[in-house]
Amino acid sequence: MAEAPRPAARHGAFHPLTVASVERLTEDAVALVLQVPGGLRAEYRHAPGQHLTLRRTTPEGVQIRRTYSICSAAPAPDGPGPKLLRVGVRLVDGGAFSTFAHKEIAAGDVLDVMVPAGRFILDPAAAPACGHYAAIVGGSGITPVLSIAASLLAARPDARFCLVRGDRSAASTMFLDEVADLKDRYPARFQLVTALSREEQEAGLPSGRLDEERLATLLPALLPVTEVTGWFLCGPYGLVQGAEQALGALGVARNRVHEEIFHVEDTAAPAARPSATDAPAHGRVTARLDGRSGTWPVRDGESLLDAVLRNRADAPYACKGGVCGTCRAFLVTGEVRMERNFALEAEETEAGFVLACQSHAVTEEVEIDFDR
Incomplete structure (x- = not known):
């Protein structure tokens, strides 16, 4: 998977963008279409699969940030940046931002939007000749994969893409028309398989979830699993983990599997870089951000991100839950x-990157670099 291109914008910068329209996708999902002014189009140039962080401050003064993937195809690398950006927002029970998006946001409103970020991408220009790609998605996990598939198939006439998607019912399935359009435009190169967990289909797979056991049987019947150039898994934690395990059991090399998780229950992931001791340090963090460095104390139990935010309000973050990757930084020392x-x-993680929102100092002196 190629590295995301460096935006021309300051790292993690927000800009006000006007809402061009709010499109109803399903009863519980909308697409927000955002206008990009001419002077900002270079900054909002995005790779297929990247996301935007949207920010709002509630009437009570509480700042809320949420990350939503861009579903529109990426602009051509040699052309101007996008005039419009489209993101999908699914309503979450009790969701502070998704409820706001569904009930209050209207055309003409202005939202604070961070420049594109994320490394769950596929660069069509870097794809090998006759590349064969596949994705397994659940629910709103279709959002970044729609951009990936549309961008790849449009830019590379020799590429193929197989999409395996799961949802509750046809009525709850996001971007039905857009996916159908891909099938109509590229009938020989785009393969679509849909599984509904709560509804029987007239044709296609019987109802049921896309779990590890089912995928291990289904995937070899669809395509040569180990010959696929790259696998893209996106959706809830359980689906992504099950798909990863099924692919591993089928002999797919781990470096061909790329993942983005949209929702995680209260489950702890293993530390990606185990420490020699679990005792927190009362020390200092040095952080580099947008070419400027500073050193500040770390309070007991405080994450590195929170320590930096007390002194640099522009430090990048969105979910603070270890899911979106916006706060990714390189551990220098x-x-x-x-x-x-x-x-x-x-x-x-093997190269030395960490999530600042989840990182706690073990040594007294820690240095991280957000600019790498």
Whole structure:
């Protein structure tokens, strides 16, 4: 998987964007279409699969940030940046931002939007000749994969893409028309398989969840599993974990599997970089962000991100739950303990990257770099 392109914008910068329209996708999902002014189009150039962080402050003064993937195809690398950006928002029970998006946001409103970020991407220009790609998605996990598939198939006439998607019912399935359009435009190169867990289909798979056992049987019947150039898994934690285990059992190399998790229950992920001791340090963190460095104390039990935010309000973050990867930083010196990691892939943690929101200092001196 290729590295995301460096935006021209300041790292983690927010800009006000006007809502062009709010499109109803299902009873519990909408698409927000955002206008990008001409002077900001270069900053909002995005790779297929990247996301936007949206920010609002409630009437009570509480700041809320949420990350939503861009579902529109990426702009051509040699053309201007996008005039419009489209993100999908599914309503979450009690969700502070998703409820706001569904009940209050209207065309003409202005939202604070961070420049695109994320490494769950596929660069069509870097794809090998005759590349064969596949994705397994659940629910709103279709959002970044829609951008990936549309961008790849449009840019590479020799590429193929297989989409295996699961949802509760046809009525709850996001982007039905957009996926159908891909099938109409690329009938020989786009393969679609849909599984509904709470509804029988007239044709296709019988109802049921896409769990590890089912995928282990289904996937070899669809395509040559080990010959696929890259697998993209996106959706709830359980689906992604089950798909990863099924692919591993079928002999797929781990470096061909790329994951993005949209929802995690109260489950702890193993620390990606185990420390020699679990005792927190009363020490200092040095952080580099947008070319400027500073050193500040770390309070007892405080994450590195929170320590930096007390002194640099522009430090990048969104979920603070170890899921979105917005706060990714390179560990220059020192040692940390990560509580959860659902965002960084194995090669990233092995290279020394950490999630600042989940990292706690183990050594007295820690240095991290947000600019790498």
